[in-house]
């Protein structure tokens with residue numbers, strides 16, 4: 001399963017965007033991280049990179 005971002009917790013630091021090997025993550029119009037579920041390979045690199053634990057496996 002792909003990962004999901006808790007947008008209430010995300011502080012928009014962009015760390016997850018930089019570590020994703022398949023560029024599945026991007027910052028949306030509100031500056032919050034968003035995951036393209038059709039691209040995510042569930043490597044979980046972003047889960048460890050997030051300083052506020054906003055990303056989790058679905």
Ligand code: SF4
Pocket residue numbers: 002003019020021022023024025035039040041042043044045046047
């Ligand atoms: S789990 Fe891996 S592939 Fe999926 S969004 Fe996070 S870093 Fe990218």
Ligand code: SF4
Pocket residue numbers: 005009010011012013014015016017032033049050051052053054055
């Ligand atoms: S690393 Fe966490 S806080 Fe930073 S943009 Fe990604 S989800 Fe948001």
